[in-house]
Amino acid sequence: MRTWYRPLVVFSGLMAVTALVSAVGLLVDDRVLLGAPIWLKPLKFSISFVAFGLSWAWLLSLPRRRPRFLGGTAWVIIAASVLEMVIIIGQVVRGKQSHFNTTTAFDAMLFSVMGATVAVLLLATLVLSVYIAARRLAPAAELLAIRFGMAISLLGMAVGILMTTASSGVEGITGAHSVGVVDGGPGLPLTGWSTTGGDLRAPHFIGMHALQLLPLLALAIRRRGERASIRIVWATSLGYLGLVVLTTWQALRGQPLFEPDWVTGTAFGVLAFGVALGVLSARNQPEVSAQPAEAERIPS
Structure with missing residues (x-):
């Protein structure tokens, strides 16, 4: 793992921390939202981001020479993912639904920001995928x-x-x-x-x-x-x-x-x-x- 792309490894570590916080939340917070423990959503997202981040940290280590734009694109992914997690956890603290919630102007604004982060995340991942797929690295x-x-x-x-x-x-x-x-x-x-x-x-x-x-x-x-x-x-x-x-x-x-x-x-x-x-x-x-x-x- 010493050769893996370090910013994404650090990001995965951060998501592991949020997973731990969410797991503690499941134990100490008995609130339920939409029939599930309120801290279950950030736990699932955190675990998923850990796997996602480590996968791309490995993939970006494969090229011997990594163009600067790959690092920039990876940082865009990190920023979008962190912002999405901040909103999800913030809404959990407020006791509100994060996804699809337009009940108030503030909730609608947060959901719009999440939609934008998902679009950015999808586009940035596509850019990385095209670059890696076009090369014979394995x-x-x-x-x-x-x-x-x-x-x-x-x-x-x-x-x-x-x-x-x-x-x-x-x-x-x-x-x-x-x-x-x-x-x-x-x-x-x-x-x-x-x-x-x-x-x-x-x-x-x-x-x-x-x-x-x-x-x-x-x-x-x-x-x-x-x-x-x-x-x-x-x-x-x-x-x-x-x-x-x-x-x-x-x-x-x-x-x-x-x-x-x-x-x-x-x-x-x-x-x-x-x-x-x-x-x-x-x-x-x-x-x-x-x-x-x-x-x-x-x-x-």
Whole structure:
């Protein structure tokens, strides 16, 4: 980690601190908002930002020569993320809903600022992704996983935009996590995802964390040989992309994540079968040791 981009490592450390503060808040503050402990939202956001920050700290360490604009873009991401967390925690302290809250002029202003930070975060992450994806900074299978991870992560972030268009059914609340039911109803443990209707937080979460899961998969299978690893990464990455699309479609149709209808269940079965077939086919590939794609790559 000594070679990782330090500002993002420090940012991740800061988010770990806010996660700890939020965890303490869960223990000492019994307030509930929308059916969940009020400190649960900043805890989930903090953990997510820790993973996001460390992932990009690693990715920005891969180029041997890092252009200045990459550092500037990373600082934009840090600033936008910190501002969003300040608003989320500030609203928790006030006992108010942060997302979609337009009940007062002040709350509406805060939500507008959050919307702007999300847009900036998405655009800045796209800039970094395009730069990293355009260069051969890792062995083929790992590079493929990085490219898919960045692309699917951006798609997962974009799913959040759909929440701003969902109907809340509540005056003064513009947008919703749930589809077909009002936010704050029965939900899954920890995540709070609705168990009575669709919930766009599921594909949002699944998509964003492709940035961590797919590169970790590539690292875990690197000893299988380059050709086999590439086949496995292709199969799992396409399957992961299909899962994000499928769960988004499921949520928009008002179905709880673990209570799909037969159409969604059949689509998931076909998707799982395709991934399994692709992974099993990799067994027939001759072993070829993975080598760095070019000298620009530096060890992680």
